[in-house]
Amino acid sequence: MKIVITGATGFIGSILTDRLWNQFHTLVLLSRRPPAEVGVPKREWISWTPGASGEWEQALDGADGVINLAGEPIAGKRWSAAQKALLRSSRIDSTRALVNAMAKVKNKPKFFLSASAVGYYGAHGDETITENSAAGSGFLAELCVDWEAEARKAEEYGVRVAILRTGIVLDRGQGALKKMVPPFKIFMGGPLGSGNQWMPWIHIEDEIGLLMFIMENDAARGVFNGSAPNPVTMAEFSNALGEVLNRPSWASVPPSALALLAGEMADMLLTGQRALPEAGLKLGYVFQYPTIGEALQSLRL
DSSP, X not given: OEEEEESTTSHHHXXXXXXXXXXXXXXXXXXXXXXXXXXXXXXXXXXXXXXXXXXXXXXXXXXXXXXXXXXXXXXXXXXXXXXXXXXHHHHHHHHHHHHHHHHHOSSOOSEEEEEEEGGGGOOOTTOEEOTTSOOOOSHHHHHHHHHHHHHHGGGGGTXXXXXXXXXXXXXXXXXXXXXXXXXXXXXXXXXXXXXOSEEOEEEHHHHHHHHHHHHHOTTOOEEEEESOSSOEEHHHHHHHHHHHHTOOOOOOXXXXXXXXXXXXXXHHHHSOOEEOOHHHHHHTOOOSOOSHXXXXXXXXX
């Protein structure tokens, strides 16, 4: 297939891009700052600016699909007013630009796979969350609602739209574990807050697996939760991580300290979601790492 991808330089995007390229797909990678890449067949970088028309729009003409992973990292910085504006614009503007480009080209992409987050649901306590659960409130939930609304507009042009609401992606040395493992190694690891909040996690191999499963399955439409079928509480996750690292899990971070360090973003860390991947399971996706113990063990931390 010919696939157009945004966010190809990010944590998930870079791994997905390499996996698709190794399967001999032709990739067109849109980036604000394309890296210098010489002599790589079937992989083309194109400079783009979301919101501005340009030659990049023609890359969508005749493409089999578009995978939209663009967005400023949610947990990269404190949520100042400027950072919140950047989080919104980096997602909504890029999604809107892609859909507008689809409207212009003669040969529309067959599918549009766009990222979102389980933060869509907001705080639900111990309630089990599926793709049919209602949106929550707060900054992150409202961002996801608006982000997804832009993606769904592609359906007006006959494009199959699928949205992956991703949880906490686990990979060695990247993502959440990059920040969570070091305290454990110096015997200072433990849960955030009370530890009772649910943690919708997913192994990187299943995140990539779900993306490719949705991409290749014509019946995959609508919303999919990118989370493992066995969510755990923060305390259970910390205990499992400590066991894998042969370290204790005792030094919990009080909510007041987390609020001081992270600001408004602390709410996201202290209120999780007991999210289940009901849509993916019903469609036939089989998780490689359905439980937290085997997922962490596989990463050889």
